[in-house]
Amino acid sequence: MNDAPDWREYYREMEKSSPLLIRYPLCGGGEECITACPYGESIWAVKPMKVSLFGVREKVRLRPVMVNPGLCRNCQLCVEACPTGALRPVDNPVKHPFLTLAYNTLRLPFKGKYNVKFVFRKEHVERFRKNNGLEV
Numbered sequence: 001m002n003d004a005p006d007w008r009e010y011y012r013e014m015e016k017s018s019p020l021l022i023r024y025p026l027c028g029g030g031e032e033c034i035t036a037c038p039y040g041e042s043i044w045a046v047k048p049m050k051v052s053l054f055g056v057r058e059k060v061r062l063r064p065v066m067v068n069p070g071l072c073r074n075c076q077l078c079v080e081a082c083p084t085g086a087l088r089p090v091d092n093p094v095k096h097p098f099l100t101l102a103y104n105t106l107r108l109p110f111k112g113k114y115n116v117k118f119v120f121r122k123e124h125v126e127r128f129r130k131n132n133g134l135e136v
């Protein structure tokens with residue numbers, strides 16, 4: 001795991017080949033995007049990369065990666081489901097990470113389908129813990 005790539009390598013790859021971009025230091029790793037995607041695990045996988053959690057303490061963590069971007073229909077359900085704003089369309093990426101995280105955290109209780117209840121579903125809490133190296 002120590003030879004895991006830096007998150008920027010995945011980011012640069014997404015810039016070239018995907019309709020979406022993930023600003024990985026903002027990603028919590030709860031896999032809400034994969035749950036929301038109609039094609040789920042046909043498009044997404046979780047992979048190890050060196051990345052911080054919300055800008056704190058970089059280490060190897062598991063994060064969603066688009067392994068089959070060609071299957072994506074660009075419906076943006078995953079973008080809507082992302083609780084932190086890390087996941088964005090490639091032509092509108094995160095420009096101000098701190099503001100993006102603050103804005104998305106504040107709006108979470110008011111989001112329709114993908115609100116706090118969705119984020120704290122048992123499966124997402126378990127994936128958050130697993131993908132951040134915490135005990136399940």
Ligand code: SF4
Pocket residue numbers: 036037038039040043071072073074075076077078079
């Ligand atoms: S845009 Fe739609 S199809 Fe593409 S990865 Fe997101 S949820 Fe899946």
